[in-house]
Amino acid sequence: MVEGTTLSVHRCRFVDYQPSAVTALAFPPLPLPSVKGKKKAASRKRLRFGTLAIGRANGNIELCEWTGHEHQSSAPQAWVVKKTLSGPYMSKVDSLAFTIKYPDQIAADEVPSWSNLRLFSAGGGSELAEWDIERGTIRRTISSQGGSIWSASANPASTLLALGCEDGSVRILSLEYDTLTHLRRLDRVKSRILSLAWGPPVPRDTSKPSSTSHGNDEESSDEEEDDWTDSWLVAGCSDSSLRKWDIASGRVLDRMGTDKQRGERTLVWTVGVLGDGMIVSGDSLGTVKFWDSRTCTQIQSFQAHNADVLCLTISPEGTAIYTSGVDQKVVQFTLVKTSQSSNAQSSLLSRATSRWVQSTSRRLHSHDVRALAIWPPYTPLPPSHKRQFPLDVAPLLASGGLDMNVVIAPAALPASTMTKVVNPLGTSTISTFEDAYHRRLAYSSGSFNGSALHLAKGARLLLCMRDSGISIWKISRKQKPSLGVEDMITTEDPTPQSGAPDRGWDRVLDMALNVTSNLVASAISDDGKWVTVSDWYETKLFCLEQLANGDLKPKRIRDFTAIIQSSFPNAKSNQLPSTGASSFIFTPDSTKLVMATAMSGYILVIDLNTGEPKPRVLRRFEQHRMQNIVIGNRVVKGRKGPDQDVEMQDADVEEKVAEGVSDNESEVSDDGENGNKQASVTVTRMAVSPDGQWLATSDDRSRTHVFNLDSIQHHCVLPTFPQPIHALSFEPSSPSTLILALANNTLQIYDVESRQFPTWSRHLLSALPPRFTQLHDPVLGVTFDPEPPATGGTKKMALFWGATWLCKVQLDAAVWGYGGFDKKRRRDGKKYYLPPPPPQIHGSEDSRGGGQQERQTRNFKLITHYRPILFVDFIAAGELVIVERPLVDVLSKLPPAFFKPKYGAS
């Protein structure tokens, strides 16, 4: 079916894109249970997977969503970036904290959604930033009033945020009612506060009249409705000690001294508190210590690491602790029950019936580990209110550090093997931390899991966007025709070190831009004449002129901002939304630029080829801003397409969940914008059909709109898909066919012209081979050979690609795929694909099964020897550009990792 086609490949390794180190990880907290402690029967229900926030060293924060369905036990793609919050240029994220915006509006076992979350970040300076997750901007900042913020930690009730400051004070900020104000300052000590942790909250005795124990009357009046009070706070200090503050009085209750070496100060980098009051600390000597919070005495100490312990996290049940740091090991500590020996002689030794042991260590990273987080998150609750989690799902431990990848590892405890524990990653059936396989989440070069690279086919230019600048390379034409290489094996390998002029590429332009935030979007027109770049606040358009020596000279279109602003409604000067864009695309004839504004979600069609020096905005579309067609993130009005009923069966479940939230959303939007009922969305992907007629846009709520560019009209809206759309493209042979690839590696094909899902594609889409859908790296793009070898009729060959794979699919293959299989073969086929076929978008599972599946598998041809792939596209017919960024090159720029060779440690 799939004949070997010959492609020549530009294997580009010269792109010096440098991803940014992971510096912080956060999961949203769970709301506190009711004080009455009534345990609901449903408490053992599986939790939805929460948002993973990844803070990076360049100031960006990536919000990742779980790709699996609610009733799907495992998702091979795990978390994918759904939204990138572009940080201010030259900033960093040192600590991240999620809090729940309205804790009383959420059930105890519900995972808060984006609209009910607040995200705080601190990055080295004295400013604490609160992010507007919807709009992707910093909502407000507040100064710590005490120098650099070393640590930030929210209390379990999400009402207070404690900041550990340079000057040795702990500042408490109030978060109540979506505010952010200074509340008080705890007693100052003479050291930096490097880490903070809140003690377990105390349930208020509701039987008593409002008199609270410690005389924190002014606070208790504030917290009338929530019935948990915080009692104490512990901080790791830079003077080899931990300190415990009483919240009520603000006094230092106790000081816990750690070990010192050669009189140097030990830095307590991280601290955690368990529900029973046990304090865990990790310090710069590599020791992990356990302290009793009541007496503030050390209970156990482990020399667990060879170098600094930088981070720790506590397992959901509070029975395991994971620490990591400079020596790259992730060490697991387990609480073991020691049934006490009943010997009379050992009665003196009868201590606690449980104790912590250092159980396993794994090396998941090649460089320092900076952050650890676990899902479900741990809430330090007193044992009477201890949260129970379903036992059959392994918690997931996320870790990240200087080697830029986030690693997800299943972290079930070996003791909990009474029931079969599901590994949510689907890497294997084993789910204990010691033995299970971990997964490395590939970083994406651009925002929203997109690519930072763009190709101008006509001009053979390759553009790469960095934090604050762009580079453009020229890829020279192939000298000699490619050899008869079978099926896309590399024919040339232009490695950067072969600096000779015949290396096949040239760096023609380097631009450093004056930006406010890190760059978000960029594009280059097909003829290489236009380049547009945008941060979150401003779009810049450049016209490129080719100089005699081959270099390009950019010329900025000065009044482009004004042109855009003039197109906005009610153009009052101070109310204007920013001109930043989240996505760009040029039409194939390079005459029009389509941009999606960053915060407002307008789609602007700009005519560049007006003959006048100034570009002109042709039309502004507001379809993405429409709030009213969305309930619970799903389109309910204007459903179209023949398949929608099948589609919606799936969607109903989510609707119910999200219903309660929808009210809040409207309130949110009140705050930010002009008070209309429009949502703030971010358009993440755009595609223009090869004939320039159709424009498809897709936003972070997975809505897709189609516009007709000829008439400059809104054409239709697609049903909303459950997953973010990662790849969006029109098929060149039939320009009205839109291919969509979702984050969980499922495909959709839509015929724009007829406004329906074509029937010929159903067979393909209903039986995607598991080999494709269970690829660990989500699909990042799809591309087509512009002029496919016209061998046999309509061959729609699509090339999907992810970070580590390329997959060639013949889209119309399944049309003639019927017949000629017998039952036996079918059974064999079933057996072969032992993992259950993943639930399809079209809920009806294909009953035809085996023979076709086998055919499908042959249709999906995977190539995995390029990695990690940043970008794949056809530069011309039969000429493919694959941009690779080998990890070795990336890591070689890092400082050497801590390593101690040891004999016998194999």
Added chain:
Amino acid sequence: MPMAVDSTPAMAASKAKSAVPHGLQNPPVSESPKKGKKRKHARNDNVDEGPVAGSSKATDDLAWTWRSLTESSASRVPLLFTKDGSYFFSASGPSVKIYSVATGLVVSTLTPAESGETAEPNLGAGNSLTCMALSPHNPFQLFTGSAGGLIRIWDFLDATQLRVFDLAQPIFQLALHEKFKDQVFVAASRSTKKINSKGNPTAEDNCAVLRVTLTPTNATMNSSIQKPSDLFIVGKTRKPAGLSFSPSGSWLVAIGGHKAYVARTADLKAGFTKFVSDETLTCLAFHPTEEYFATGDAKGVIRLWYCLNEDITTLASGVRKKAPTTTLHWHAHTVSSIAFTANGAYLLSGGEEAVLVIWQLHSGKKEFVPRVGAPIANIAVSRPKDAEEEYLLGLADASFVFVRSGTLRISRTVARIKLDPAISHTRPSSSTAIPLAIHPQTSTLILPSSHPSSLQTYAPSSSKLLSELEVSPSNRVSRRDEKALEPSRVERAVISESGKWMATLDARESDDVSKGEIYLKIWSWERGTGFWSLNTRIDRPHGLKKVTSVAFRPGSSIGGLQLATTGEDGNIKLWRVRSVKNKHGEVEEYWVTRATLRFRSDIPSHATWSSDGSILAVSLGPHVALYDPESTVLIRTLTSPECTVVTSASFVGRGSRYLAVSGHRDLVLWDLVSQTVKWHYRSTMAITGLVTHPVQDTFIIFEQQSESSSTLVSTRVVMFTPRSAIPSQIRSLPFRLLSVVPCPASWTAPGSASSLAFVAITDAWSVVLLGDDVKLPEEQGSVGRGLKGTSPAAKRTLFQDIFGASAFSDVTPPSAPIIQTPATWKGKEVEKIFDAPAYLMPPLDTLFDPLMEDFLTLRPADESAGVEDEEQHAEDVEMDAEGEDGPILVGNRLERVVDGGEMVAMVELFMNHAISTSGSTSIPNGIPQTNGVHRPTTNGVTPHATPAKPLPKHNGTTKPQLSTPAASIKTSDPSATPSSAARTGQKRKKSLD
């Protein structure tokens, strides 16, 4: 017990199968000349000889008596301490040896009685012990389990066997707990299949843990071997490497294969819960107080398992059970043994690296005791009530090492002959010679050691291993995955007649990495230190070719000492001592080549000297060339048609009139006076050795059975006299011999100087004494006997450690340490002064003098220079006498407040003292003597004092208890320092005056 009790260990035996058994000189050649003709020759010779003494015609193949000097190799059974920590048990084949901790000597051996117990023979692995345990109810009862399926209960105090239970299936492990009275848990082979030829059960992989009730069935109530009345199967396991109870007795854990099997003793019906490990588990230990256990595995990982809690028994099928474990990883090789200290704070582990690792459990830190000597096989922790804890390591070479827990130093070593190179390396190929020599001066045996590049010295008279001599220093442990370096092997060791010189030859064959090395090393015996010191090293004495023989010239009267070597390069070299006077006027001696001879193009195979050293006979091809060693002139060449290839020659008797020449199957006796062949003997088997009696005219050949013959007899010993070709005696031995030397006369019974006795190394690498009248002291404690009489030496109290021995109570002298490894430098001994913890040390100023004294040797007094023995004696006396002032001075120094009772005691003491000394008339006054005025040997203060002072008498009659401090000075015990300090302090003062 003259009966041969060499129970060839199963392990060694099986390994020996791979090695081709070989003879002394050359492997037997396959060519077999015509028998009949040779027979006729022999008869002819007989006729020539004339009348033959009929008495010597004993041709019956009588088994020759022999006795093994070596221990059977180290047992894998864990060592066991008695409850008070004063003895320990070590399994040795079928019996249990009880060692005294204080002396390291075997005090008793529990050997199962042989009569009518089982049909099985008592020898061999079939009945060897596999496990031991002390009864938790009666600490004087020892339970042993054997591969033969017998559980024996011993009263080791009386060395009596109390009961025997027969399980009829091989037992591997045994566990007892006080919760289970009259019950014992054993891991036994599950099926009672036949025992295969090697004595191993065939179905040993499939085992079960059984609860055995120790009440006999009615049928066997009165028989000596009883059957247990109840057997309850707890569960099936793989072959268990360990079985143990938790300290509280609520858990039973077995390890086998990759799994740990856990059962709750309260609910044994539920069977085992299995926990999976990644590697094969090899050893098991329970924490003494807490409910967790530790295992070691084949990859060197130690795991602490925390799985003993209630939710263990919830079963889930299809799930690999894992437990929270802590891993401790240092070992790169298999962990062979682990043990917790008594307080549970430390874990000890050891393995092939020969390093004891001490893990501090709460911090994960570790300490090491490196280079304990051999791979560690067992670790046990002594638990004395009032003394310092000691760790006992059983090494793979069957020696024991004590490590003090306070200093983590090796405090003493109990070593036996460690011969088998298979412990550390492969056995040498069959063509290499095995060194074996007797040092006549000390009447010790020089043997190969377990490491091929070392020699060891063994004193058969005291059954002690004296020292080890590393002939060529080398690495002992190699990395796990790397190919082990081939060490150089000591191939020959010969000692001159005077005992002053020893020549060794160590060689390493060239491999692809490095070139070969051959060294001839000549060592001189240091009288003072009692050790060999290297005198001359000759690199490649015969090029890189093999050296075929090394022989010292006996009878050093004329022409000085010479050494002859022959090599495969065709040279015969003679070496001699050259003396040079150096600048300081001292005579330095070293060895140089004297002459290099060649005989045609023949390769010399053997060189031997006549007993007076006047003739050197070299065997070369079909000839024997006789040389005059003085002029190096070839005197004569002997060639006989009977013997076409000469492998060795030997002069017979004192007079060396006859020369016995042996070929592969022929033995020819030349009469050197008449220069004729006196007779010829044709053997039916290959002659592997020719040894002559040092004094008498008898000589022996060893004939080796061909390999295929399955008789018990492997070696025939044929004795001849020069008179006749008919053997005077033929004896047989059940093993092959690798190396033989004649015993010195002093070892044989005095009455029968004529008898022949030899020391030999067998193919199973044990040292045997051969001969009819071998006289050696019976090994101590080789039979079972009660322990009551031999109460161990009383431990010193802490008070005594600080203040020295009490003047009032009778303290038995501490026994001398078992192994005195002779050291050239005294610093090591001096170091022991500081062995005690700091808080136990006396003030530093009191330490100074004894320390210095240890470094400075006393100048011997002029009078006593003559005889060493006397000097030794005199020194002893001197110190004994000085002991008297010790306690008194210490009292003064510490400004102790003397109470009334003590005063009374003092007065009494002095009264007694005065009375007793006045009673012995020879000494006029005891008190001034303590000040050293009349000391005969102290630095020559009173040079005219007579050495014939009757001090010993004084010592013997009056105060035996006062000898204690003096004795402890000898052992450099820190506790004795106050008294000696006082003494030297005084002496010093005097000399200043």
